[in-house]
Amino acid sequence: MAADLASPTEVPGAWLVGVVRRTAFAVRAALSCRDGRVTAAVVTLGYFALYAVGLGHLGLTGGTATAVNAVVVADPLATATERNAPFQYEPVALVAVGPVEYLFAPVTVAVGVTLAVLVGVTLAVSVVAWRGPSTCRIGAGAGAAAGVPGLLSGFACCGPTVLLVAGVQASAGLLAALRWLVPIAVAGLVATLLWVGSRVDPAAAS
Amino acid sequence: MNHTRRAALGSFAALGTAGLAGCLGGVRPTGGTGTDAADANDETAAGAPPTADEPRRLAYDRDALVDESLDGGVGKDGIPSVDDPAFEPVVESDLVDDAPVFGVVRDGEAKAYPQRVLAHHEIVNDVVGGDPIAVTYCPLTGTAQGFERGETTFGVSGRLVNSNLIMYDRATESWWPQVLATAVEGPMRGATLREFRVVWTTVAEWRSARPDAVLMTDDTGYVRRYGNDPYGIYAPLDGYYAAERTIFPPLSEPETGHPKSVVLGARTAGGAVAFDKRTLLDRRVLTGTFEPDGDPAVAVADATLSTGYVYRTSADATVEPDGDGYLLTGRGAGPEGPFEPTELPLERVLALDAMWFAWAGFYPDTGFAGEHTGGGYGR
Numbered sequence: 279m280a281a282d283l284a285s286p287t288e289v290p291g292a293w294l295v296g297v298v299r300r301t302a303f304a305v306r307a308a309l310s311c312r313d314g315r316v317t318a319a320v321v322t323l324g325y326f327a328l329y330a331v332g333l334g335h336l337g338l339t340g341g342t343a344t345a346v347n348a349v350v351v352a353d354p355l356a357t358a359t360e361r362n363a364p365f366q367y368e369p370v371a372l373v374a375v376g377p378v379e380y381l382f383a384p385v386t387v388a389v390g391v392t393l394a395v396l397v398g399v400t401l402a403v404s405v406v407a408w409r410g411p412s413t414c415r416i417g418a419g420a421g422a423a424a425g426v427p428g429l430l431s432g433f434a435c436c437g438p439t440v441l442l443v444a445g446v447q448a449s450a451g452l453l454a455a456l457r458w459l460v461p462i463a464v465a466g467l468v469a470t471l472l473w474v475g476s477r478v479d480p481a482a483a484s
Numbered sequence: 485m486n487h488t489r490r491a492a493l494g495s496f497a498a499l500g501t502a503g504l505a506g507c508l509g510g511v512r513p514t515g516g517t518g519t520d521a522a523d524a525n526d527e528t529a530a531g532a533p534p535t536a537d538e539p540r541r542l543a544y545d546r547d548a549l550v551d552e553s554l555d556g557g558v559g560k561d562g563i564p565s566v567d568d569p570a571f572e573p574v575v576e577s578d579l580v581d582d583a584p585v586f587g588v589v590r591d592g593e594a595k596a597y598p599q600r601v602l603a604h605h606e607i608v609n610d611v612v613g614g615d616p617i618a619v620t621y622c623p624l625t626g627t628a629q630g631f632e633r634g635e636t637t638f639g640v641s642g643r644l645v646n647s648n649l650i651m652y653d654r655a656t657e658s659w660w661p662q663v664l665a666t667a668v669e670g671p672m673r674g675a676t677l678r679e680f681r682v683v684w685t686t687v688a689e690w691r692s693a694r695p696d697a698v699l700m701t702d703d704t705g706y707v708r709r710y711g712n713d714p715y716g717i718y719a720p721l722d723g724y725y726a727a728e729r730t731i732f733p734p735l736s737e738p739e740t741g742h743p744k745s746v747v748l749g750a751r752t753a754g755g756a757v758a759f760d761k762r763t764l765l766d767r768r769v770l771t772g773t774f775e776p777d778g779d780p781a782v783a784v785a786d787a788t789l790s791t792g793y794v795y796r797t798s799a800d801a802t803v804e805p806d807g808d809g810y811l812l813t814g815r816g817a818g819p820e821g822p823f824e825p826t827e828l829p830l831e832r833v834l835a836l837d838a839m840w841f842a843w844a845g846f847y848p849d850t851g852f853a854g855e856h857t858g859g860g861y862g863r
Contacts, residue, residue, distance in 0.1 A: 340711050340712075349707055361562070362562040362564075363559060366562075368564075368706070371707060372707040379711075447729070453554060453557055456557060
């Protein structure tokens with residue numbers, strides 16, 4: 279790292295502002311190049327798709343239908359804000375395109391998109407920094423690791439059958455912890471993004 | 485019957501080893517019933533669900549059951565009940581023949597509720613034969629039960645005990661574990677719901693037996709991927725329904741038998757009995773005893789719907805197959821019959837399908853008859 283940040287212990291406010299600025303710069307820089315954009319788009323879409331599969335909102339019909347079909351509930355606005363579980367809300371539409379069907383739950387989509395964008399951007403910065411000349415011990419795995427709790431939160435819904443697959447029996451403590459997976463994922467992703475951004479040297483990258 | 489873990493410890497507690505109570509995680513078989521005049525409040529809120537005169541056996545103290553209840557991961561009504569179901573003639577349904585359905589007949593009106601829909605809603609508040617009722621299903625214990633609901637409706641509390649759905653009634657907010665049919669918390673605590681028989685069968689069998697019936701459709705007021713059971717598949721068997729593991733800890737674990745094998749269970753105020761369903765369908769007649777009170781019981785199979793019926797009997801009575809029906813011998817007389825499986829001149833006891841682990845968890849001292857078989861839905 280060439281350009282130093284303020285000391286986090288001596289001037290924490292200035293340090294934090296510096297980290298945020300440097301991260302914002304790193305994100306802009308990453309998305310300005312093709313590798314970064316492709317990484318962000320692929321990872322964001324892939325992560326969101328996995329999140330939707332985990333929730334059971336995206337999957338195959340099991341049939342051989344080829345038509346496009348959509349069913350919308352009677353009162354989508356009121357339905358959209360009905361909470362089913364922590365960070366999960368009622369779907370308002372079922373869309374089937376051939377053998378694929380998708381349940382559209384607007385608020386849940388917002389949560390999933392937030393997680394997916396954070397993972398996508400973090401990995402984009404990581405990849406660009408790793409491939410660029412200003413690399414500074416940034417591992418691309420950091421963003422992926424931070425996204426795991428978010429994915430688990432999707433699979434942990436409605437059952438949580440993921441525990442059966444994992445061979446773990448639910449306890450009151452574990453079930454309570456599952457409630458916090460989404461906030462933990464967001465916090466972890468933001469922290470990872472700031473950490474990754476802080477490793478980028480604006481002078482070297484520009 | 486032998487059980488392991490907490491139930492075994494609980495037996496010591498029941499024998500008076502009070503010092504062990506702190507080690508039991510709150511689970512202590514009591515040998516009691518749902519009767520407790522001190523708890524049941526006669527002046528509960530208007531519109532409370534109607535209650536039964538005869539209680540059901542409770543093997544555990546109600547406080548222990550509340551202590552052992554867990555947040556299932558969804559909030560109250562996070563699994564929404566269906567309060568305005570729609571139906572179509574069963575003969576017009578395009579469900580595959582072996583799709584599981586829950587059949588109900590009341591006052592001549594026949595309806596069926598597909599398992600694929602109830603896996604996503606667990607409770608349907610409906611009217612059958614002019615009576616307001618609720619048909620309920622817990623996927624994790626494989627139990628489908630019907631309750632009279634009066635002017636109120638039932639909802640999913642979001643909590644579980646012994647993996648079993650805890651319902652709540654919207655008039656008093658009391659908690660009703662489905663299998664127990666007894667309130668364990670709230671103003672109705674100690675009261676027992678009025679139950680009626682729900683038959684777990686297939687759409688083809690129901691269509692054949694009751695071509696006049698209607699079948700609940702996917703038009704529930706909600707959108708769900710009804711073709712996707714979040715827990716597994718019954719035909720072919722897969723997922724949770726086939727696995728030996730459970731997601732939530734049972735109140736007690738039987739030492740033998742596949743946890744997800746299906747039993748036809750029945751309980752009275754004084755005891756419970758379980759008949760392995762597949763064995764019953766093979767042998768047609770099984771005898772057992774309600775435990776712990778020791779009353780004799782007999783179960784007969786109904787091949788038409790691949791189900792069975794349970795009767796309280798007497799030691800000198802014998803039931804045996806005769807053609808499609810059953811002969812009853814004893815009671816100081818020669819053979820009577822043949823009788824239809826639902827028409828034996830004995831005291832019929834309401835029966836329900838249940839996963840073996842769930843039944844044995846709620847009734848660790850239950851009587852058992854038949855051979856333990858594998859997971860599935862008892863056929």
